[in-house]
Amino acid sequence: GAGVSQSPRYKVAKRGQDVALRCDPISGHVSLFWYQQALGQGPEFLTYFQNEAQLDKSGLPSDRFFAERPEGSVSTLKIQRTQQEDSAVYLCASSFQMGGSYGYTFGSGTRLTVV
Amino acid sequence: DAKTTQPPSMDCAEGRAANLPCNHSTISGNEYVYWYRQIHSQGPQYIIHGLKNNETNEMASLIITEDRKSSTLILPHATLRDTAVYYCIVRVAGSGGGADGLTFGKGTHLIIQP
Secondary structure, X not given: OOOOEEEOOXXXXXXXXXXXXXXXXXXXXXXXXXXXXOXXXXXXXXXXXXXXXXXXXXXXXXXXXXXXXXXXXXXXXXXXXXXXXXXXXXXXXEEOOOOOOOOOEEOOOEEEXXX | OOOOEOOOEEEEEOOOOEEEEEEOOOOOOOEEEXXXXXXXXXXXXXXXXEOOOOEEXXXXXXXXXOOOXXXXXXXXXXXXXXXXXXXXXXXXXXXXXXXXXXXXXXXXXXXXXX
């Protein structure tokens, strides 16, 4: 596609519910990142994939967060037993280069609200 | 990644040049200066990056001081659509290893006034 696509655009979850957020990167992009953005703050790194390999997951806030990219294209961020503090915008970014020297392309994000 | 300092907000009149400053006094020799912006309800958008020479593209110009401790992003003719949060980030250009993630601060909220 022309850009990075994320779905759903909005998600309301009841506390304790599991959610899955999808990212369709630009075709052929090697690097894929997930970020979390709380209201009024800049995005914060969660995890990084190079093709299907998850090379860094140091930003995942707890073991309730899990990300995968099994075929090196589409990625899913899963949050188990959601809590109110998980409410945020979740952004996906991709780059055709390893390391994104010439910039990343971000999706518009998924706004998660946990009630 | 080195830390950056930006003013929290700025105003600029439509049609004028918007000059956004960034201090990065602890930048290392192999770290680049990147600028991104985030328009409301959208993901961040790459604008420009540079190492030590001034850079220009269709969106903006980047002026980096000779000692590389600060830089200025210039939007030459600001429009209402340039209202956004602008992030200045310093990082080593990707080597292909590790996370290479971007460390965003709070950025500068630029408001273009009609």
